[in-house]
Amino acid sequence: MSKDIPSLYGSLVFTDKVMRDKLPKDMYKALKKTIENGTHLELDVANSVAVAMKEWAVENGATHFTHWFQPMTGYTAEKHDSFISPTGDGEVIMDFSGKELVKGEPDASSFPSGGLRATFEARGYTAWDPTSPAFIKDQTLYIPTAFCSYNGEALDKKTPLLRAMEALSTEAVKVLHLLGNTAVTGVNTTVGPEQEYFLVDKAAYRARRDLLFCGRTLLGAPAPKGQEMEDHYFGVLKPRVAAYMHDLDEELWKLGVPAKTKHNEVAPAQHELAPVFDTANVAVDHNQLTMEVMKKVADKHDLACLLHEKPFEGINGSGKHNNWSIITNTGSNLLDPGKTPAENTQFLVFLTAVIKAVDDYADLMRISAATPGNDHRLGANEAPPAIVSMFLGDELTAILQAIENDTYFSGQHRVQLDIGAHVLPHFFKDNTDRNRTSPFAFTGNKFEFRMLGSGQSVAGPNTVLNTAVAEVLSQFYDELKDTPADQMESAVHEWIKKTVKAHKRIIFNGNGYTDEWVEEAEKRGLFNLKSTPEALPQFIAEKNVDLFLKHHIFTKEEIHSRYEILLENYVKTIQLESKTMQEMLSKDFLPAVSRFAGEVSKSVLDKKALLPSIKAEKELALVESLTAAYETLSEGNDKLKALTEEVSSMESMQEAATFCHDKVLALMDELRAVADEAETRIPEKELPYPTYDQLLFSV
Template structure:
């Protein structure tokens, strides 16, 4: 690479290096204190930062600024204002004040609010988040912000995320102090979200209404080859894909996003990008930005980046792995077991707090990944099942068993891997395997929440995880706060032991894809919330409302508004899919069927005109088969139209969502069977759209 990567990295970010060089020393210290300790930012500091930001931004070619925020959609929002300020003599100056930095005013009624805002109540506010660095993109200074209504309700994902991080910081720091680690001042959560995606040719994409409107193919027969040869995963990158990945890395590095790993995924045309972990707030912002940049760079390469969880039937869909941990201000990973996990009290108490949190709040963790797209993946032998369980691996499971049974854990010996060929080096075997079927797996020094869909924001899962763990840590602290120092070790042991006994049902190290596990999970009393409409009612369960209101993550009204938004979003997505399918099949596909029937019939007539006794049995058989399928398709269309109209007319949000899930989606699946069967009989030249073989193997 021609570029000097260390110089390139973060070159478009108002980062610590830039702040240190641009700000007066006292202002820099005040801003750093706000970022690191969460103290209030004074207006004089904001004014100083604004001047420095504007100066740096204009030096780097920026003419505008925007408050960049995350409303209750899966995309970000932005309104651009220029730096120009008229001087009264026909001239302008480039100006940017502290007030403009810290506050913006978008129209709050134009974003999903779940009833929190009426249409006529338009005013909303964006507020600068100094903990996430500003950056330059396309000639505009982007300022990460929170978004709230005129009356203060959170209308975004950043606000509750920051609240959850603050809550976990407080509770985890307190528990560490109680158990003897009094040097810790703050605890941060960190996240490294791996991102899966598909790349398809842009010209082919534009010929598929379903991809354009829905992000996934609603019809389409399988290609002759899929992923069964297992030759795409980690395979050599094709030149067009490699060029795309190279440019993507460069653009992400400029924005300070630590893109680390890139490779082919399991399905044809599927790939993955993984970053180095960062603090949760920054990681969430970076992932939103990553998805946007992925699409933009793809367009420059004549490609389209598909982030839908299930773009193609019959092959794997795309997910996002949320690698989550806790780290102290001194840089110590609390979830690092060390070489002797059985003796690491700090690790064990936080490990069991996480296990307890996942068990008690499995329903809301499931909800945090619920969407119409992700419903196609979960439990489909390509992603974890809808049952939330924890994988610990053999060694940690044995450690917890020994504590439960008051037995001594001898520890596991380091095992040297000897592959057999003398020329190959020996190396130490990891003490845990990896379990790709587990929704929530411990992977060395972090938990990997593997249920997330590829298109979703990672904010919701981390809001839930932070808050649930904070509650369990708080309960531990309440039980230990009055224990004398000389009895603390025994008290911690008993607390860990009781927690294991009470919550070991959620620990499962086996194959999550088997029917036997689903049966066993039911016996254990674990939730199996298979679809989004099945899961969402749990969001407003009393225990969950109590959790989020207790820590001021959400108000009761904010909880109820999100319930309504998510239900409406689910129904709207399926309504769009249904309408798109009807249009594609009625206006594009059926005419192709009839055109081919005419062509085959004309061939039969032409044959007979030349040789009167020639056989036309093959043409007749094909015409009969296509005609029968055309009738099935017409009937299926009528059913789908009627059931979609009924679902649309259903006023209750939950009943509405369930009507789409149980009836409309089922109609679409049935209609697809007939369409896909007919597609296999029609020449590509007569089909109105590119087929799977072209979409999946043309890049």
């Protein structure tokens, strides 16, 4: 690790300092105006930036450039072009124009489009996003871009996010001006996504078809030890893991990713990395980079990094906590309650707006975290339930109750915590505890959206959240914009009171894991969308379509295309998992069962030939149970194949997704239970793949 971390940090990023040093003053000012105010970028500025960017990239060893974008696959995409330009005399120069910086033309036909594009309609465009800095990786200049079709439809995750950020800024500024805060001319949402992941030995990973193809184990009995001893969480880092984290920090810091916290998570072989907050757009880019770099660094350490939400049955899966707040361009946090939150009208307005937004669009919040892998994790006593609710803590809840009931809030005195030993320092408690069972929890000066799965892009959830809050702020402004100044304070109070009363059902500070909460949530009329196929139809519900159309986040065609893409992704994922399980059973596990049952049978016959009076009851019972398991798995595998083939003939993607969940996945769970039980009776050396013991405890 370099000792000079400040000089290492961002050394491969085209930072503001580099731009200031490389660009003429007038061009630098024009670019900053575009970044800060969202104004149009002129071609002469783009040409100047392109020259400076190319010179800097070549100085740092880059030979190529690429427009780096985020299609609807959930991953990133890139096409590399060299800087070389032939001069006509057999020589070349290193060249890069403003046109090449601003626009790229990747083939769009093979990316998910949900019917927006026919297969033969290939042209697509990438457009430079100047609000996210370019960087160098693997001797290539990476230029963050948006991705759209020939007709301008958004085919990526960045474009809707940028639209949603702009919508929230517009509506928030209008509300702030209405409240008298006219100094603010723009707001940004900031995000800090905590990234959980597993590290396993690379050789063991490569020996399992399910991990290679699906990212999760489809078969596998639990190890004798799991997470029940509670000794892994925040435990001492093993040398191999510590070395990995050491290199990961360095690689991320070079790319300007503010990796801050690292530690062991709850499950064996599970870990977490958390960054410092950044603007939502940059945070999304950085998180995509983080996931990619995690895997590359793991490979160098002979490890495999698993980002699936539930790679191992019986122990915790991995999530991604999306810490979200709203910051003005004057530097204030609109979700900071201050020392007297009951008197902080601006805070209470924005807090109430978020409460209403989450209640009105809880279904969209759930959908934004809906993936095939996350269905295995949500509501499993390791993550928030699929029911969206909001945790505020005692003080804020009491303040809102006082407003609703028109009673005086006397305030809660700060409590100094005395731990008991005189040598230990005294300090003040926070105004809220942390509720790990809450999907959407207030944690001091931000909200933590805890439902996200570890492998998914955080663009979608932040697009939904920003848009929903923008809509409520728009409603607030329209309702109060004509209120006389001398009546504004009273009108704001009444709006907060009315809104809290109408939407307090979403507030829940208790244990979200209990059956009692499920019953209570149903009484409150809250959504309980347990699976992805059950949740996705809400994406095209009229109120949600209206929301996206009003704020120009999606066109109607883009909305329906995303609905189809998400359904198709679910169906393809379950089909892939089913086919992988079929192969593992037929080619690996069933032959192992038959082979070991045969060995035991031969042993019994040999013993009886020597001593006819031997009963060998336990060995015969073992052979009987393994034979029964073989028959059940063999018949079940044939049925699984037939069900999977049946999916392909279904015309409706919604029907196919529901069938995959209710029939295919259900049968896979049944077969796994039989296989895992049989696995416990077979010696490890006879098994065709590494066991949980080897996967979780070999690093």
